[in-house]
Structure formats: structure tokens, C-alpha cells
């Protein structure tokens with residue numbers, strides 16, 4: 001790629017030396033590798049020399065022509081000063097600096113040229129956002145009115161600041177509280193409602209209310225075993241549910257105005273209800289010990305739960321009366337269907353054994369209460385897809401279907417449907433596919449040419465952080481396509497210093513969580529040490545965190561803790577937080593004060609449902625929020641596509657319009673750049689270029705030590721061998737692979753054939769596209785490079801290694817895959833290529849799911 005940016009390189013002394021060298025002797029591969037590197041060097045040197053010669057010539061001409069007329073040399077203004085100020089001040093200070101003293105830039109950048117034509121929207125009057133659709137109800141609904149125990153109601157209002165139920169709670173509690181009409185008190189329940197509407201409490205409160213009376217039986221203690229199990233798809237979600245449960249279980253066991261020794265309020269309650277968390281974070285032995293002691297309410301990820309059901313004899317679930325499957329659609333997507341079926345079977349089996357033991361007089365422990373009541377199952381899901389219906393068919397018996405989806409928040413009418421039976425479930429699925437974000441959420445999109453993506457992201461972050469400078473503790477979530485891209489952007493933002501070659505220091509609060517567990521430390525070797533947070537001079541007073549499925553559990557939890565910490569718990573210098581993450585953070589996570597969600601990469605799987613889940617991390621329980629989507633020019637059709645999908649089969653209004661809730665507003669890229677970088681007229685272009693250059697310098701920084709990578713060059717041919725460049729290239733390639741996994745019905749919008757690879761490389765701060773773009777090594781089968789940098793691919797050659805498979809929320813699948821690898825390796829069917837285990841003759845992406853692997857390992 002011919003790019004004037006190369007002229008701005010700091011001269012690399014090793015390269016000029018190398019340009020005059022030839023490599024003789026040794027193996028041919030070494031000689032070839034050497035020549036690959038020196039070709040790049042020669043190009044750089046040639047440009048540097050040409051530049052020097054041109055400057056010398058100009059100087060000589062100046063001297064001979066009119067020496068006295070030579071303009072005075074202006075001091076170069078360091079770009080670092082322009083962008084390191086706090087964002088709010090940036091616009092003002094930069095415009096002043098630029099207008100008064102900044103010389104014309106010395107850099108000719110191609111950042112703003114050769115981009116596809118994008119029709120920019122007029123400066124928009126954003127659509128007025130609707131009234132909150134997931135807020136606590138403002139009418140006369142109260143928790144006590146719904147039949148909740150006064151002790152719990154008092155605890156909710158005094159300790160958790162919750163006085164009114166949300167609409168899903170109003171619909172679910174009466175159906176789930178045991179004191180209601182007989183016909184519903186033992187029925188299974190299916191709950192569907194908007195993001196951030198309080199589903200967690202709608203199943204936790206009835207469970208606590210059901211178990212609380214057992215506290216009057218003095219013979220019941222935690223050795224009773226597990227009476228309620230909540231299953232969540234990911235470790236983070238399980239931990240979050242467990243935290244909410246813990247705070248509910250802190251409730252006072254007698255009314256506040258009652259003296260401790262008073263007899264007035266009847267039998268004394270004992271504190272035996274404790275919660276347990278099983279996510280595979282601790283060793284099995286440790287978990288077994290906790291289960292032996294007893295965990296009346298257990299929160300778990302599926303694989304680990306099944307593991308203990310099958311292997312831990314002291315895991316007492318014979319009397320379990322509640323089973324909750326949270327985020328059921330995600331459980332299905334992650335391939336846990338058979339695991340769930342195994343769990344249900346295991347619970348049924350243990351119950352039968354317990355009943356038989358009592359009947360045969362072998363067990364006396366459970367007399368005096370109705371422990372034989374049928375176990376109730378609650379299934380929560382955002383969507384009622386076919387696979388969720390299938391799960392509901394096996395896990396639920398004649399369920400009550402509760403839907404609390406506000407139809408028209410503007411008019412304050414919210415619809416809650418409580419219907420009954422399997423037919424109701426099927427009717428819901430077929431009749432209304434609508435799953436929309438909360439109506440108070442402002443949804444925006446910006447069409448950005450590929451080359452400008454990175455700088456536009458920085459500009460958007462700067463302007464969002466600046467707007468809320470006075471509101472301390474702003475939090476922004478940025479979704480990227482894959483783990484490599486998250487790692488790269490995290491390192492890039494944390495490492496880049498404007499106008500400096502020094503790497504910036506990371507945040508002091510980035511404690512090494514892994515120190516607590518040396519075994520975990522050994523398994524995790526991130527390139528940037530074990531830091532949790534980074535800081536960037538481009539985003540002042542902000543800590544940057546990351547989250548993806550390849551990080552160890554302790555690091556992931558530390559990231560979440562750091563990101564969601566209250567401003568008062570943070571150092572004054574890092575009040576705001578940005579979280580770079582994959583789709584792993586899209587479901588269920590309730591992170592307080594998230595002001596904006598940026599989808600830098602649009603979802604590769606899950607379509608509009610995934611979009612709604614991601615944007616649902618903001619605008620929770622009635623609060624406001626902004627959702628931003630980055631759309632490439634070739635993806636412009638996505639906007640209407642996603643709107644249509646979100647509105648589903650919702651009927652149009654009389655005027656032929658679809659109701660609000662699925663509409664996105666366009667914002668011009670120039671507006672975002674101006675807001676983020678400030679300056680007069682088109683000065684933002686210079687500043688964006690400076691930022692881009694600083695990123696590219698960071699990527700090239702370790703180029704001087706590339707000699708030691710020469711041997712590597714026999715395998716790779718793109719000529720850049722620094723650690724940073726390696727990370728950039730890996731991110732680029734993984735991103736391409738992820739991009740290729742868009743399902744076939746989205747290929748008309750997302751096809752790698754539409755991407756200009758050279759331009760995309762710039763978004764990874766690379767100056768040219770790495771050669772091997774799709775596939776693990778070299779060009780993937782069916783993928784052809786095209787003139788002009790675009791790529792042609794066959795849909796069969798896509799990378800099926802999805803974040804979802806890599807992220808199972810549980811080590812079960814990874815364990816199974818490891819064992820599978822060793823079995824197949826023993827049979828000689830796996831070979832090592834490029835450091836990766838691949839099966840010979842089969843695409844590495846066609847690896848069976850973890851569960852299937854497990855079955856193969858077990859020989860079943």
C-alpha cells in the first residue's frame with residue numbers, strides 16, 4: 001500500500017545497515033526470510049532517502065535563489081499537547097492552540113482520502129426518547145400488595161432502595177408466591193421480558209419467601225441440602241445472581257420495631273438459609289467440602305453442576321424444590337441442552353432415592369414439612385425461539401407464560417400477559433417475535449469508512465466522556481468481534497502516548513489478582529503482564545478494562561469489579577471506566593451507571609436479539625442511556641434490517657408506521673470526529689491523523705529488534721515482526737475470521753468480499769494488510785485475494801471457532817476438548833500446524849461441540 005504515512009517514520013538505524021547487507025550461506029529459508037525483511041527496510045530507507053534528498057535540494061535552491069527570503073523555521077507543535085487534556089477542555093484548548101500557533105501539519109496522510117462516498121446525515125435533531133419502559137411502576141403497585149412477606153418488603157425498601165415492583169415482577173410474583181391460588185402455586189413458569197426489567201428478583205423473591213417459613217423448624221439447618229438451584233450460562237452472571245441473593249439473605253429475621261426477646265411475632269426464625277456458588281473457579285475438593293456442609297440455595301453454571309451431580313456423593317439434592325434456568329436462550333446457544341437434560345434427570349433420580357429412603361425408614365431427616373411437593377421450574381428467556389421452546393417442552397410442565405413487554409410506554413400502558421400451557425408458549429413464539437430495547441434508550445449509528453474506524457472510536461469515547469465530565473463515574477462498554485481484537489485494542493489504547501515513543505504506564509489499581517492462585521497464573525500469560533486496567537492519555541481520568549472468555553476467571557471478575565466500582569471507591573484520577581469486551585458481556589450483566597454501549601463491531605451471531613442484549617447493558621430499570629453502532633459503508637443496509645427484525649411482527653400503526661423502540665438515528669462521522677477532537681473547520685482531520693500516527697508508531701515501536709524475528713520470517717511474509725505488530729496482525733486476522741461467521745442470511749450485508757483489506761488494516765493501526773487474512777494459516781481454502789485489497793471467499797471456509805464455543809462459562813467443555821485432543825492425538829489424527837492443533841484433512845473450524853466431544857471421549 002502506497003502510503004505517505006511511511007515518511008513519518010522515525011528512522012530505524014538497523015534498517016539502513018541491513019539494506020546494504022546480503023545474506024550468504026545457511027539454509028535457503030533463512031536467506032529468503034532475510035530478504036523479506038530487507039525488502040521492507042529498503043522501501044522505508046528509499047522513502048527516507050528520497051525525502052532527505054528532496055529537502056536538501058529544496059534548501060540548495062532556496063539558498064541560490066533568494067537566501068534572505070527563506071521563511072523562518074517554525075517550531076513543531078507536539079501533537080501530544082493537543083489531545084492529552086481532559087476531553088471537556090479539549091475542544092476549547094485545541095481550537096485555540098490550533099488557530100493561534102499550530103503550523104500547518106507536516107504530515108500528509110491518506111486517512112481522509114480514497115474512502116468510499118458516504119452520504120452523511122444532516123446535523124440531526126435526535127428523536128425524542130420514549131418514557132422508560134423497564135422502570136419500577138409508578139402506580140399503586142407495591143410489593144406487599146403482591147403478597148410478599150413484610151420482612152422481605154422492609155428489607156427491599158430499607159436496604160436495597162426498592163419500593164415498587166417493575167412490570168415483570170408485578171406479573172411474576174403472584175404466579176410464583178406459594179400463597180396464591182392453588183392452581184398456580186405448583187405450576188412451572190416461563191418468563192420473558194425486556195433487558196434491565198428486574199427478572200432476577202422476580203424469581204429470587206418467591207424462592208426466599210417459600211423457604212423462609214422453614215426457618216421456624218429448629219431441626220432444619222443447612223445440612224438439609226440444596227432446596228433451590230439457579231443455573232446461569234456464564235460465570236459472571238452466576239456470580240452476579242449470587243451477589244443479589246447474598247444481599248437479600250441479609251434480611252432481618254424479625255420486624256425492626258420488635259425487641260430480640262419478644263414473643264409477639266410468633267415462632268423464632270433461624271438463620272440457616274445460605275447461598276453457594278459453583279462456577280468451577282475453586283478446586284473440586286473445595287467445592288465438594290462446601291456442598292457437604294450444605295448450600296440451601298445454589299447458583300451454578302451448568303457443566304459444573306452436572307459434574308457434581310454425577311460425581312459428588314455428598315451433594316444432597318433429594319429435596320430440591322426450585323430449579324431456575326436463567327438466560328435459557330443463551331444456554332441453548334452455548335450448546336447446554338444435553339447438560340440441562342442431564343441435570344433434570346439427575347435431580348429426578350436423587351429425589352426418587354430420597355423418597356424411597358424415607359419410605360423404607362432409612363432416613364428420618366425430613367419429617368414435619370411438605371418436602372415432597374413437586375419441584376417447580378422457572379425458565380427465563382429473552383426470546384421464545386424454537387430451541388428454547390424445545391427446552392421448555394422437556395424442562396417445564398404445563399407452564400404459565402409471563403410476558404411483560406411494554407407495548408406503548410409513551411402512553412404509560414404496559415402489557416403483561418399471563419397465559420397458560422404449552423400452547424400459550426407456542427402461540428407466543430409464532431405470534432410476536434418482538435424483542436426491543438427499552439424505549440428510553442437513544443439508539444444511534446454512524447457510518448464510518450474502514451480506515452477511519454479507530455480514530456472515530458477514540459473521538460466518540462472522548463466526546464462521551466467529556467459530556468459527562470461533571471457526572472462522575474461514567475462507564476462505557478465497547479463490544480468488539482473477538483478476544484484478539486479486545487486484547488489488541490486494550491494494549492493499544494493503554495500503550496499509546498501522543499507524540500511520544502514511551503509506553504504509558506498502566507493504572508496502579510491494576511492489582512494482580514492471580515497472585516492468590518499461582519496455578520491460574522501459570523495458565524494465563526497475557527502479553528501486557530497481568531494488568532487489569534490500562535490508562536490512556538487520549539482518554540484522561542479513565543481506566544480501560546477488558547473482558548473476554550480467554551481470560552482467567554479471577555482476571556475477569558477483577559475487570560468487572562474495577563469497571564463497575566462506584567466513583568467513591570476509585571482514585572480521583574480514574575473516575576470513569578471503559579470496558580472493551582466480546583459478546584460475553586452482552587447477556588444479563590447488570591453493571592451500574594453504564595452511560596453508553598458502543599458496538600464497534602456489530603454482532604456476528606444472534607442478529608437483532610444479540611444487538612438488543614448488548615444495548616440492554618445500559619438504560620436499565622428506567623435509567624437513560626445511549627447505544628452507538630459503527631456501520632461500515634458496505635453494511636449500510638444493516639440499519640433497516642435490524643430495525644425490522646427488532647419490531648418483528650408488531651403490527652403497524654394506522655399511519656402505516658411501526659411503533660418506536662426499534663429505530664436508530666444517524667449521526668455524521670464528521671460530527672463525532674469534531675466533538676471528540678475539537679478544532680476549527682476541518683482541523684479535526686489533522687488531529688485524527690496525529691492520533692492514527694501515534695497508534696501506528698506504537699505498532700512499529702519494536703521494529704528495531706526485529707532481527708531476532710528473522711527466523712520467524714520463514715513462516716510469515718508480511719515483513720513486520722514486532723510484538724505489537726504481531727498483536728495487531730493477530731487481531732486483524734481473528735476479526736476477519738469472526739466477520740466471516742456472519743450467518744448466510746446476513747451475507748448480503750456482511751461479506752468479507754465487500755471489505756477493502758488495506759483500509760481495514762488501518763483500523764488495526766497496520767500500514768498494510770497482513771497476507772493471511774482468513775483461515776488459520778495463509779489463505780484459507782476458498783479464499784482469494786483480489787486486486788485492490790478486497791477478498792473473495794467461499795462461505796464454507798469460515799471460522800466456526802466462535803467466542804461462544806470458546807466461552808462456555810464453565811471449564812466442562814474446555815476440559816472435554818482437551819481430553820478429546822489427547823484421545824485423537826493418540827490415534828494420530830491431530831497434527832500441530834503453526835502452533836495449533838489441527839485435525840488432518842478436516843477444517844480446524846469443524847470441531848464438534850464440547851458435549852459431542854465429551855461423548856466421543858467416553859466412547860458413547
Ligand SMILES: Nc1ncnc2c1ncn2[C@@H]1O[C@H](COP(=O)(O)OP(=O)(O)OP(=O)(O)O)[C@@H](O)[C@H]1O
Pocket residue numbers: 136161162163164165166169194195196197198199200201587588589590616620621
Ligand atoms: N423493583 C425494583 N426497583 C428498583 N430497582 C430494581 C427493581 N427490581 C430490580 N431492580 C434493579 O434493576 C437492575 C436490573 O435487574 P436485573 O439484572 O434483574 O434485570 P434483568 O431483567 O434480568 O436484565 P437482563 O435481561 O439484562 O438480564 C438491578 O440493578 C436490580 O437491582
